[in-house]
Amino acid sequence: MKNLFLTAALVIALSFNASANTVTETTTTNTTIHQEKEYKRIDGSEVSQEALQNISKKYGGYSMDEAYVAADGEYKLVLSKDGQKVTALFTAAGEFVKEA
Template identity: 35%
Template sequence: MKKGMIITAAVVVIGMSMPAGVMAGNTDQLVAASQQEVEYEDMKVEDLPEAVTNSISEGYADYTLAKAYQGTDGSYKVKLTKEEEKIVVFFNADGEFLKIEKVEEQVEEPME
């Protein structure tokens, strides 16, 4: 009776570990794909998709659109300014917000 329980437990453990191993293999591929660095290329502000410009108008109406870039993944990066504040906002092609970064001014130290 004990042998039967031990064998059943071993089969259950082995059966549970196989799908996890298969999933781990797929996860590695997903992680590698998501870690590819997106490269951005300059583009004309007027060439931004309407969905992106609408999102900027709605969410950042008090900012000025300074520069635009298109990413190798189809996303858009836009530099916005408001007085002394500078931000970079990322959108997908449908104009959906992805993330925002604040641009820190680099202060050059005087040369002696």
């Protein structure tokens, strides 16, 4: 009888415990804003000599058709070689960022 009472109490306790568990679902929303930089057209001679030296390491033999600069000093250059044009972005120091 004592075992029956303990078994019944255990079953009741487990059922309360099972019903007391709750699941919480959280939803997070991320928003990404992409803002295009504004570049101002400049003369190719206005690109710093340090930057030109670094740029020529990656694009030796290319000629500069157009040059632009952003407010943060980043350069956007249109380069050509053998009739092929490439638009490349460089930091103010002439470090390669990416081809656009």
